[in-house]
Amino acid sequence: MKLGVIILAAGKGTRMRSALPKVLHRLAGRPLLRHVLDAAHALGAAKVAVVFGHGGEQVPNALADAGCVWIEQAERLGTGHAVRQAMPAMADMDRVLVLYGDVPLIEPETLNRLVADTADTDLGVLTMLLNDPTGYGRVVRDKRGQVLRIVEQKDASEAELGINEVNTGFIVADRARLGDWVSRIGNDNVQHEYYLTDVIKLATDDGVRVATTQPETIQEVAGVNDRLQLAELERYHQRRLADSLMRAGVTLMDPARIDIRGSLECERDVVLDINLVVEGRVRIGAGSRVGPNCVLQDCELGAGVCVSANSIIEGARVGAGARVGPFARLRPDADIAEDCHIGNFVEIKKSRIAAGSKVNHLSYIGDAEIGTGVNVGAGTITCNYDGADKHRTVIGDNAFIGSNSALVAPVTVGAGATIGAGSVVSREAPPEKLTLTRSPQVTVEHWQRPVKRTKQ
Numbered sequence: 001m002k003l004g005v006i007i008l009a010a011g012k013g014t015r016m017r018s019a020l021p022k023v024l025h026r027l028a029g030r031p032l033l034r035h036v037l038d039a040a041h042a043l044g045a046a047k048v049a050v051v052f053g054h055g056g057e058q059v060p061n062a063l064a065d066a067g068c069v070w071i072e073q074a075e076r077l078g079t080g081h082a083v084r085q086a087m088p089a090m091a092d093m094d095r096v097l098v099l100y101g102d103v104p105l106i107e108p109e110t111l112n113r114l115v116a117d118t119a120d121t122d123l124g125v126l127t128m129l130l131n132d133p134t135g136y137g138r139v140v141r142d143k144r145g146q147v148l149r150i151v152e153q154k155d156a157s158e159a160e161l162g163i164n165e166v167n168t169g170f171i172v173a174d175r176a177r178l179g180d181w182v183s184r185i186g187n188d189n190v191q192h193e194y195y196l197t198d199v200i201k202l203a204t205d206d207g208v209r210v211a212t213t214q215p216e217t218i219q220e221v222a223g224v225n226d227r228l229q230l231a232e233l234e235r236y237h238q239r240r241l242a243d244s245l246m247r248a249g250v251t252l253m254d255p256a257r258i259d260i261r262g263s264l265e266c267e268r269d270v271v272l273d274i275n276l277v278v279e280g281r282v283r284i285g286a287g288s289r290v291g292p293n294c295v296l297q298d299c300e301l302g303a304g305v306c307v308s309a310n311s312i313i314e315g316a317r318v319g320a321g322a323r324v325g326p327f328a329r330l331r332p333d334a335d336i337a338e339d340c341h342i343g344n345f346v347e348i349k350k351s352r353i354a355a356g357s358k359v360n361h362l363s364y365i366g367d368a369e370i371g372t373g374v375n376v377g378a379g380t381i382t383c384n385y386d387g388a389d390k391h392r393t394v395i396g397d398n399a400f401i402g403s404n405s406a407l408v409a410p411v412t413v414g415a416g417a418t419i420g421a422g423s424v425v426s427r428e429a430p431p432e433k434l435t436l437t438r439s440p441q442v443t444v445e446h447w448q449r450p451v452k453r454t455k456q
């Protein structure tokens with residue numbers, strides 16, 4: 001069975017009040033439409049067609065790698081019209097499933113169930129029961145409980161408005177029959193739109209039994225129409241991610257205060273304090289702790305790492321047992337080996353720091369190679385940039401760099417070398433020796449501090 005998926009994404013999204021098309025607004029760091037595309041691919045869809053319209057090429061450009069065909073719906077004449085535009089792209093499919101670009105949290109399991117539960121007939125609809133069905137299309141059934149048709153809120157009679165089984169919009173159908181039905185939909189209704197929901201009546205008129213199934217949660221089928229609904233779904237989704245982390249053995253100091261905008265893999269007994277933001281792919285080893293207000297992006301922390309408050313780690317690797325922060329910034333290609341200490345107000349970029357070395361206070365280390373057991377004193381700066389090019393600093397094992405030194409790259413400090421505090425090192429500092437550049441200290445004997453004159 002070849003399953004084709006049509007994703008409707010041509011809506012204007014007026015209530016977002018945005019220059020960005022609605023389906024490009026982000027949930028958990030990814031465009032709404034990306035979530036839906038992922039769900040379609042998770043189902044093993046043989047072909048995915050996205051119907052876009054508002055915002056011109058912005059949507060296909062933003063998701064150029066989506067592995068789908070893009071169908072432009074120049075005029076938004078209704079959901080039935082939108083599906084009709086995409087049917088030619090479905091020509092070689094057996095069944096077609098309709099999804100929505102602004103309904104991001106639909107679960108592939110639910111869609112699989114919809115497809116499976118309705119496999120023995122030509123049309124299946126995902127419906128749900130709501131205490132307040134206002135705004136939704138109502139599912140009208142006959143006395144025996146068979147679905148007859150769906151009536152939109154605006155077209156419904158008083159009695160039909162009382163029905164609380166509603167249409168979620170998700171349908172699956174035999175491809176050939178769906179093509180026939182959508183070609184026969186008219187727009188003789190209050191909104192003068194071609195309603196996809198009219199397919200249900202056309203099917204029952206053709207003697208087709210319409211099967212239904214329900215989602216696990218209402219959030220799965222909730223659409224985003226404005227930024228309030230987007231924020232609600234974001235919180236719901238984040239809470240679910242937090243719950244699954246806790247089930248996997250992670251302690252969250254507050255599951256309501258973590259934001260995962262990417263993927264987070266944690267080994268056992270990781271403790272995450274409040275206000276952590278995760279972006280890209282992040283892995284954290286067993287027993288590691290991350291303090292409050294940290295940002296982790298595309299990074300890997302080994303086991304037993306301690307990241308203290310307000311640290312930012314981006315594109316970096318931190319080895320087992322290392323300590324980072326508070327207020328540390330590790331930038332791309334910072335490779336910090338086991339048991340290192342990276343302290344407050346230290347920035348490290350594109351540098352390898354071998355096991356057990358310490359950069360504890362107020363330093364910038366860029367384009368450097370630092371050996372094991374090195375102590376980089378407070379305020380040490382690698383002067384890696386001459387205004388045109390970047391240069392490397394190499395520091396050998398067990399070197400000791402005195403506080404407030406400037407290492408003017410390209411430069412090498414030998415193993416076991418000591419650099420006197422306040423030095424500007426621009427030539428090689430030999431191993432095992434003390435090197436310092438320092439003007440001699442003078443004391444001016446008869447000098448007097450100026451005294452303020454008192455006013456008369």
Ligand code: UD1
Binds near residue numbers: 009011075082135166
């Ligand atoms: C639709 C259903 C309704 C259901 C509700 C669930 C119809 C006629 N009604 O109503 O029964 O209860 O969803 O949320 O289908 N779109 C296009 N092109 C168009 C029109 C719409 O791509 O020409 C897209 C929109 O971007 C949107 C989706 O289809 O994502 C639904 O369209 P909308 O007009 O919002 O339908 P509803 O009134 O919500």
Ligand code: CA
Binds near residue numbers: 223
């Ligand atoms: Ca809608």
